[in-house]
Every structure is written in C-alpha cells, then in structure tokens.
Amino acid sequence: MALLEVNDLKTHFRTDDGVVRAVDGVSFTVDKGQTLGIVGESGSGKSVTCLTIMGLNPRRSAMTTGQALWKGEDLLTANPRRLREIRGSEIAMIFQDPMTSLNPVHKIGDQLAEAMRLHEDVSKKRARARALELLKAVGIPRPERRLDDYPHQFSGGMRQRVMIAMALINNPDLLIADEPTTALDVTTQAQILTLIEKLQEEFGSAVIMITHDLGVVAEIADDVVVMYAAEVAEKGGVEQIFKKPHHPYTWGLMGSLPRLDIDVERLVQIQGQPPSLLRPPSGCRFHPRCPYVMPVCKEIDPPLTAVSGDLGHLQACHLDEETKNREAAKLLAGMMAEAS
Amino acid sequence: MAFKQDTANQQPMQQTALDLTGDELLVVQDLKKHFPVTRGIVFQKEVASVKAVDGVSFALNEGETLGVVGESGCGKSTMARCIMKLLEPTSGTIRFRGHDLSRLSRAEMRPFRREMMMIFQDPYASLNPRKRVGFIVAEALEVHKLGTDAEIKRRVQELLEVVGLNPEHYNRFPHEFSGGQRQRIGVARALAVNPKLIVCDEPVSALDVSVQAQILNLLKDLQRDFNLTYVFIAHDLNVVRHISDRVMVMYLGQVAETATRQDLYAHPMHPYTGALLSAVPVPDPTVGRHRKRIVLEGDVPSPINPPSACRFHPRCPRFVEGHCDVEEPALIPRGTSTSHVTKCHYPLERWPMSEEEMRVAGSATHAAAAASAPAETGS
Numbered sequence: 221m222a223l224l225e226v227n228d229l230k231t232h233f234r235t236d237d238g239v240v241r242a243v244d245g246v247s248f249t250v251d252k253g254q255t256l257g258i259v260g261e262s263g264s265g266k267s268v269t270c271l272t273i274m275g276l277n278p279r280r281s282a283m284t285t286g287q288a289l290w291k292g293e294d295l296l297t298a299n300p301r302r303l304r305e306i307r308g309s310e311i312a313m314i315f316q317d318p319m320t321s322l323n324p325v326h327k328i329g330d331q332l333a334e335a336m337r338l339h340e341d342v343s344k345k346r347a348r349a350r351a352l353e354l355l356k357a358v359g360i361p362r363p364e365r366r367l368d369d370y371p372h373q374f375s376g377g378m379r380q381r382v383m384i385a386m387a388l389i390n391n392p393d394l395l396i397a398d399e400p401t402t403a404l405d406v407t408t409q410a411q412i413l414t415l416i417e418k419l420q421e422e423f424g425s426a427v428i429m430i431t432h433d434l435g436v437v438a439e440i441a442d443d444v445v446v447m448y449a450a451e452v453a454e455k456g457g458v459e460q461i462f463k464k465p466h467h468p469y470t471w472g473l474m475g476s477l478p479r480l481d482i483d484v485e486r487l488v489q490i491q492g493q494p495p496s497l498l499r500p501p502s503g504c505r506f507h508p509r510c511p512y513v514m515p516v517c518k519e520i521d522p523p524l525t526a527v528s529g530d531l532g533h534l535q536a537c538h539l540d541e542e543t544k545n546r547e548a549a550k551l552l553a554g555m556m557a558e559a560s
Numbered sequence: 561m562a563f564k565q566d567t568a569n570q571q572p573m574q575q576t577a578l579d580l581t582g583d584e585l586l587v588v589q590d591l592k593k594h595f596p597v598t599r600g601i602v603f604q605k606e607v608a609s610v611k612a613v614d615g616v617s618f619a620l621n622e623g624e625t626l627g628v629v630g631e632s633g634c635g636k637s638t639m640a641r642c643i644m645k646l647l648e649p650t651s652g653t654i655r656f657r658g659h660d661l662s663r664l665s666r667a668e669m670r671p672f673r674r675e676m677m678m679i680f681q682d683p684y685a686s687l688n689p690r691k692r693v694g695f696i697v698a699e700a701l702e703v704h705k706l707g708t709d710a711e712i713k714r715r716v717q718e719l720l721e722v723v724g725l726n727p728e729h730y731n732r733f734p735h736e737f738s739g740g741q742r743q744r745i746g747v748a749r750a751l752a753v754n755p756k757l758i759v760c761d762e763p764v765s766a767l768d769v770s771v772q773a774q775i776l777n778l779l780k781d782l783q784r785d786f787n788l789t790y791v792f793i794a795h796d797l798n799v800v801r802h803i804s805d806r807v808m809v810m811y812l813g814q815v816a817e818t819a820t821r822q823d824l825y826a827h828p829m830h831p832y833t834g835a836l837l838s839a840v841p842v843p844d845p846t847v848g849r850h851r852k853r854i855v856l857e858g859d860v861p862s863p864i865n866p867p868s869a870c871r872f873h874p875r876c877p878r879f880v881e882g883h884c885d886v887e888e889p890a891l892i893p894r895g896t897s898t899s900h901v902t903k904c905h906y907p908l909e910r911w912p913m914s915e916e917e918m919r920v921a922g923s924a925t926h927a928a929a930a931a932s933a934p935a936e937t938g939s
Contacts, residue, residue, distance in 0.1 A: 261768040261769065261770060261771075262768055361858065375859045376632075377859060405631040405632055405795060406631075406795065406796075406797065406836055406839040406840055407631060407835060407836060407839050407855075407856045408631075408859075409839065409841075410838075410839035410853040410854075410855050410856075411855050413841075413853075414853060414855055432768065432769060433841065434769075434843040435840065435841025435842055435843045436841045437843075438841065438842065438843045438844055438845045438849075439841045439842070439849060439851075458845045459845055459846075462843070462844060462845050463845075472770060473769060473770065475773075476770050476772070476773035477769055477773075477798065477843055478773075478776065478796075478798040478799050478801065478802035478803075479798055479842070479843065480797060480801060480825060480837065480840055480842065481842060481847070484802070486777055486780070487773040487776055487777055487802070488773065489770065489773040489774045489777055490770035490773070490774075493738045493740060493741070493771070494768070494770075
C-alpha cells in the first residue's frame with residue numbers, strides 16, 4: 221500500500237466572483253522513502269493540493285471532493301481531532317516563507333519543544349534536548365546557545381533550517397515542502413537541499429517537494445507531477461519527464477528555462493498568461509497558449525493517458541504520439557546540439 | 561569620517577587598473593556607499609557604518625550588457641541606486657559619457673536622468689496603483705517636456721505596442737494587468753525617454769518561468785533595436801548567463817570576479833564563483849544527480865564588521881591561514897585573459913572542481929606561495 225494515495229482531488233473555493241476551481245481532479249501516490257516533485261507556475265494549484273491534504277483550507281469557503289488516503293485512512297473525511305494528531309507528527313510541512321512562519325515572540329527552543337510536546341507526552345527537559353539535537357542535525361552552529369534566541373536573531377537560511385528542524389522533530393513519515401528554497405540564495409538553497417536529502421536518507425521519510433524550479437526537481441525527485449491550471453498535465457518518473465516529455469506545456473517549461481549548460485540565442489516562450497481559474501478555458505486548459513492547438517483541443521478536455529502503454533508515465537494531450545515523439549526529440553536534440 | 565581610518569589601512573590602494581579606451585558609456589571607479597549606524601536620539605553619534613558597497617570598479621561599453629550576481633546583501637542593489645544617483649555615493653566616481661555624475665547637484669543631474677533609466681524588481685510595488693498606465697509611462701516625457709500632449713499620447717501608445725501590450729489599454733490601472741504585463745509597463749516606462757543606459761534591478765525575479773522567458777526575450781530584442789546598454793542585476797546565474805556579455809560577481813560589497821560570460825562560466829577563478837556555479841541546480845536528472853555541490857559553510861558575514869583582508873576567507877574552502885586573513889588580494893588578471901580579473905590569492909586552476917580538490921589544491925599552492933612570499937610582501 222502506498223503511503224499517500226490521492227485520488228481525483230478537487231478543491232473549489234466559493235468567492236464573491238464565483239467558484240474558483242483551484243484543484244480540479246489531481247491524483248498521485250507517494251511511497252515510503254520516495255520523493256515526489258510537483259512543478260507548476262504560480263496559481264497552478266500545487267500549494268492548494270498540499271494544503272487540502274493537510275486539511276488546512278478555510279473550512280467555510282472550500283469545497284473538497286475526492287480522496288487522500290494516508291496509510292489507507294481518508295484524510296479528507298477524518299475528524300479535526302484525528303487530523304491534528306497526524307499533522308506535525310506523521311505528516312509535517314515546511315512553508316515557503318521562513319520569515320513569517322515562525323512566531324516572532326517566542327524563543328526558537330520553545331517553539332521546537334512545543335511541536336514535540338503537542339504530540340508526545342514528554343517532559344520539558346526531554347523536549348528541549350530533542351530540540352537541541354535537531355538544531356544540531358540541521359547544521360545550526362552553537363545550537364545550545366541559539367535555543368534561547370528569537371527568530372529575528374536568525375538569518376533567512378537559518379530560519380528555514382529551524383523550520384525543517386521543527387518539521388522533523390517527530391520523525392514524520394511524510395514531509396511536504398512547499399517551495400522551501402524559493403526565498404533563499406543559491407548557496408543557501410544548496411545547503412537546504414543537501415540537508416533534506418541527508419535527512420531523508422537518515423530517517424527514511426517520503427518527501428513531496430513543491431517547486432517551480434525544474435532544476436530542483438531534476439536533482440531530488442524520483443517522480444514528477446507537472447500541474448497546469450489546477451490539473452495534471454503530465455506525470456511520470458523523473459527520467460521520463462526530462463528525457464521523454466510528452467506534453468507541450470512541459471516542453472514550454474523546459475525551453476523557457478535559461479540554463480548554465482546550454483547556450484541559446486532566444487528562449488522558447490509560452491505565449492500569454494496562465495488562465496483564470498474562475499473561468500478556465502474550454503477543452504484542454506492549455507489550448508489558448510499551445511502552439512500545437514487543434515480543433516479538438518477546444519472541445520474536449522484530454523484525459524490522462526499512458527504514454528506508449530506505460531502506466532508510470534501519464535499525459536493529458538490530444539496530439540498523436542508520433543508528433544509528440546518527434547517534437548520532444550527535436551527539443552532535446554536542440555538542447556544537446558547547443559550543449560556540445 | 562569614522563570609517564576613514566580602517567579603509568586607510570585595509571585598502572592598500574590595489575585598485576583595478578581598468579583598461580579604458582575612452583569611449584566607454586559608463587565607468588565606475590572605486591565606488592563606495594557606507595550607511596552610518598547611529599546611536600542616541602538627540603545627539604546622534606556615529607558608532608559604525610554598513611559598508612554596503614566598498615570599492616566597486618567596472619567599465620561598460622555602449623550596447624553591452626553587464627550582469628551583476630551575488631547573494632542578497634552583497635550590495636548589488638545599492639550599487640545600482642548609486643549609479644542612478646538615487647543614493648549619494650560616499651566616495652568614488654561614476655563617469656557617464658565622460659561626465660562625472662558623482663559630483664553633480666540634483667539640478668545638474670536632471671539632463672542626465674533622461675539617458676539612464678531603471679527597471680525595478682517588483683512590478684506590483686513599482687507602479688503607482690492610483691495612476692493610469694498612460695500616465696505612468698508618460699510621466700518621464702512630461703517631466704522632461706518632450707512634446708505636446710498629443711505627441712506624448714502617440715508616443716506612449718507606440719511604446720505599449722513595442723513592449724507587447726495593447727495600445728488601447730492606455731487608460732487602464734496597473735491592477736488590471738498580470739505580473740508579466742506589469743513588468744512590460746515598467747519596461748515601457750524605462751524606454752519612454754530613449755535612454756542609453758537601463759539599470760535592471762532583478763527584473764525577472766518575481767515572475768514565473770514562462771513569463772520570465774517573455775521578458776528576457778523582450779529585453780534582448782529592445783537592446784538590438786535601440787542599441788541599449790544594460791546593467792542587469794540578478795541572483796539567478798542562469799538568467800545572467802543568458803542575457804549578459806560580461807558578468808561581475810559581487811561578495812559583501814566588493815567585486816570578487818569579473819569576466820566575459822564565456823570565461824566566467826567555463827573557467828571561474830574565484831572560489832566563491834565556483835561555489836555559486838556548483839550550487840545552481842541543473843534541470844537534467846542524469847547530470848544533476850551526480851554533480852557535487854560545493855556547500856559553503858555559514859552565512860554571509862555582516863557588512864558592518866566585514867572579515868579582515870579577503871572578505872570571503874571565513875567561508876572559503878581554499879582558505880590559507882596567515883595569508884588570506886592578513887593580506888587583501890587585489891582584483892587583477894590571474895589567468896590568460898586580461899579582461900578576466902579576480903580578487904583571490906589562490907584562484908582555481910581548472911573547472912569543474914570538487915570541494916575536496918579545491919581544498920587540496922589550495923594548500924598545495926600555499927606551499928609554493930609561502931616559498932616566494934617574502935619577496936611578495938617585502939614591497
């Protein structure tokens with residue numbers, strides 16, 4: 221059994237302007253010790269997917285359907301008490317902005333200890349010792365002195381490490397990291413990614429990494445879900461997505477990325493803007509921006525289908541396989557030619 | 561002049577000998593910007609200074625793009641604001657078409673403002689939400705009295721078209737546009753007065769990748785069409801590589817390395833540049849996974865009390881005790897190309913290099929350098 225199995229998850233928000241379909245039929249699974257990367261632009265629904273799984277959406281305006289099976293137990297129908305038990309102990313989350321996700325008026329050590337004492341009946345002393353241990357593990361220098369510091373005394377990268385320490389304090393089985401390195405410099409990003417990999421090896425946790433950076437995904441993910449306008453455009457193993465991409469949106473994402481290893485005169489650009497989720501385009505949601513658009517794309521929303529019969533690699537596009545193989549090969553060959 | 565003392569004994573006047581031909585558009589020499597740190601309310605006493613920019617020199621030709629990279633807090637943005645004279649530099653010269661801007665008053669500066677414009681990072685914060693797009697783009701034209709109302713309107717619509725917006729959206733407000741479109745408005749505003757130099761301060765950092773590509777392509781097209789010169793500041797090394805002709809790496813208010821784009825990315829010489837390059841994720845699973853990141857220890861030190869001598873020495877894998885923390889390296893050519901300058905005693909001999917190789921090579925060169933050291937320090 222998969223650790224987490226998400227089936228046809230839909231999250232719609234009621235707003236004054238109408239219903240926003242922030243997540244519209246997303247499915248994926250995460251196995252033990254595995255890393256899943258969710259890529260997409262802002263507003264594609266990657267964060268809402270994870271907030272829904274964690275039960276962190278505003279109860280009043282959010283409507284959720286589908287399933288999120290955590291070790292067989294549906295999180296979407298679990299009662300709030302059970303959810304609180306799971307959150308922070310079995311599933312932990314790291315948020316994007318380390319500046320705003322720590323409480324500024326409490327000491328770091330107390331905040332870390334609280335995360336542990338909420339879930340386990342341990343003494344203050346024991347919790348503090350564990351907090352110290354984790355600060356050490358995430359590479360904070362002189363941790364015994366930093367325990368009694370306040371968040372403002374830490375730099376951005378160090379705060380993010382404190383967040384990771386807090387997420388890991390109860391040895392979670394699944395760590396959801398929502399753009400954990402976006403607000404950080406490259407050198408700090410390298411520190412954080414190395415740390416997540418190391419901790420994953422040590423504790424065997426599964427990781428869901430939400431990011432818009434294809435580079436980060438290529439480096440640490442085993443499986444990749446590419447999201448566009450609240451839907452899954454393509455998903456598969458990391459090798460399949462990068463070596464045999466099968467959706468025009470994935471091609472666009474790859475082509476629009478300036479890279480260190482490849483010289484291009486002009487970047488591929490995806491025309492236009494991501495659509496509004498209040499009134500998503502008919503048929504395939506990518507069709508207004510797709511250079512390969514056909515009449516059928518405007519009518520029928522393509523279902524996720526297997527690529528050459530491989531159920532591990534799914535894509536939602538009407539283009540025939542032959543064209544896609546050719547175009548993907550062209551894109552990659554272009555990159556190869558430039559690289560050499 | 562509290563800082564005068566320490567600059568006097570820390571800076572052995574090892575300025576870059578800039579190879580000047582005389583027809584550069586912009587020449588910045590030994591630019592410094594120190595912000596005072598004061599204590600006391602009524603009688604403010606200057607207790608220290610934040611050395612945000614501490615001796616930056618470079619030259620820029622017309623039609624060229626200089627990319628500036630570095631971590632947050634390294635002084636890139638402060639430098640940009642000094643060049644634009646939005647901040648008064650503490651010392652140093654900024655020569656634009658031969659005129660020294662650093663000594664000009666506000667009134668004397670005004671005619672030059674037409675020739676240098678700026679594009680800002682956050683398209684949500686840099687456009688006045690209460691003004692219509694037409695007004696925002698036209699403002700500089702009106703300030704400089706460049707034409708009648710009708711001419712200005714025509715020019716604005718033309719500009720909107722140039723940057724890929726609908727000219728009929730002249731009367732809309734910024735909130736009616738998406739992030740990428742707003743950044744286009746920012747570009748149109750910068751172009752309005754036909755400037756020669758555009759300083760772009762992280763123009764694509766706040767944008768999604770697909771939109772980022774649109775803006776980068778637009779900036780490249782405009783440069784070709786209008787012979788623009790860019791100072792392009794970014795923290796994303798991929799983006800800088802794509803757009804720049806030359807790249808300058810900054811660390812803690814100083815230049816660590818400057819080189820042509822090809823040289824810098826193929827043969828970085830400063831260990832900091834090496835660490836930065838190795839930290840950039842490669843969007844290719846076969847390459848990316850087997851690559852070793854050089855992980856720098858700790859954080860960027862405070863610019864109030866920067867480390868002695870080489871500012872990178874507390875984090876440097878090639879740190880040699882007794883040399884790097886005693887003698888400040890000069891920013892000079894260390895390799896074959898004279899345009900490739902680096903501020904390091906032990907520049908990297910080759911690239912790529914792993915962290916261990918860097919360390920070993922560092923101490924090996926140290927032994928060699930120690931033998932010849934007396935001659936060097938004797939002068």
